[in-house]
Amino acid sequence: MRIGIYDVDSKIPNLALMKIARYHLECGDNVEMFLPLAINSYDKIYASKVFDYTDGLYLDDDQMQIGGTGWNKSVALPDEIENLQPEYSIYDYPHNIGFTMRGCRFRCKFCVVPDKEGKAHSVKTIDEIWTQRNSNFVMLLDNDFFGNPDWSDRITEVHKHDLQVSFSQGLNIRIITDEQAKALASVEFRNMSGGKKQVHFAWDQWGKGTEKLIDEGFERVKSAGVKPYQMCFFVLVGWNTTEEQDLYRIDKLHGMGVDCFVMPFNRNERYQKALARWNNRFLWRNVPWKEYKYGDWGGC
Numbered sequence: 445m446r447i448g449i450y451d452v453d454s455k456i457p458n459l460a461l462m463k464i465a466r467y468h469l470e471c472g473d474n475v476e477m478f479l480p481l482a483i484n485s486y487d488k489i490y491a492s493k494v495f496d497y498t499d500g501l502y503l504d505d506d507q508m509q510i511g512g513t514g515w516n517k518s519v520a521l522p523d524e525i526e527n528l529q530p531e532y533s534i535y536d537y538p539h540n541i542g543f544t545m546r547g548c549r550f551r552c553k554f555c556v557v558p559d560k561e562g563k564a565h566s567v568k569t570i571d572e573i574w575t576q577r578n579s580n581f582v583m584l585l586d587n588d589f590f591g592n593p594d595w596s597d598r599i600t601e602v603h604k605h606d607l608q609v610s611f612s613q614g615l616n617i618r619i620i621t622d623e624q625a626k627a628l629a630s631v632e633f634r635n636m637s638g639g640k641k642q643v644h645f646a647w648d649q650w651g652k653g654t655e656k657l658i659d660e661g662f663e664r665v666k667s668a669g670v671k672p673y674q675m676c677f678f679v680l681v682g683w684n685t686t687e688e689q690d691l692y693r694i695d696k697l698h699g700m701g702v703d704c705f706v707m708p709f710n711r712n713e714r715y716q717k718a719l720a721r722w723n724n725r726f727l728w729r730n731v732p733w734k735e736y737k738y739g740d741w742g743g744c
């Protein structure tokens with residue numbers, strides 16, 4: 445069979461599609477990245493759409509098996525495919541990607557993880573994920589690394605193999621313990637590309653006590669030895685916060701000396717888009733928000 449793999453919008457190699465590719469290669473099929481002009485030549489096409497806001501121009505429900513959180517949050521791989529190793533060759537990716545855990549200890553209302561994956565639980569060791577051993581870089585997709593009851597064993601493995609590790613979905617700073625902060629500081633953490641020593645956290649919600657928890661977590665991580673410039677906070681806007689609360693969080697994070705990355709809840713909304721552009725492209729260094737917002741800068 446000729447199998448087409450259609451990655452609509454992933455920013456990193458798509459783990460589910462790589463596992464599907466492995467499955468079909470093991471069945472003796474020909475697997476290739478989907479070419480729209482060749483749509484009628486495939487026996488089967490698998491597509492994944494991760495984000496709500498991308499258009500998925502060539503998606504066709506009749507001709508494709510489609511999954512991904514940007515399409516249907518309830519679609520999951522069958523166990524026989526889920527348990528396979530990813531086929532990195534379809535992306536020519538030299539490093540390693542995987543989950544040591546699934547689920548999350550929290551239940552943020554805007555998030556699909558708790559409903560889809562349940563409570564935090566361990567699924568794989570670093571040894572099992574680190575299959576491309578010519579690379580010492582492992583990107584973890586865990587949503588709640590320290591929620592894994594076996595997290596300290598995973599840290600031990602990272603040390604044992606002298607690996608660089610990216611906690612690509614961020615770590616939960618609100619409940620990070622001293623022990624976990626020290627474990628974080630002890631590893632070679634990296635951003636998603638592996639090019640920068642940086643760890644991500646989030647300040648998504650505005651609510652009683654959240655700021656205090658962020659402050660305490662920040663101090664704990666800093667005391668453990670992580671420098672503020674090695675931290676980046678995702679800031680969700682457009683969910684349940686006002687413009688004033690968004691700017692407060694952004695200003696405060698800039699003042700703490702950490703990077704801050706604005707994530708619009710709705711990327712089609714002008715204010716959210718403009719605020720993300722203003723912050724994420726560092727325009728705030730030269731133009732105050734109010735000036736950007738009401739000026740001819742492409743604001744809103």
Ligand code: SF4
Pocket residue numbers: 548549550551552555556557558587588616
């Ligand atoms: S902490 Fe992150 S993964 Fe967990 S429910 Fe909240 S947004 Fe989702």
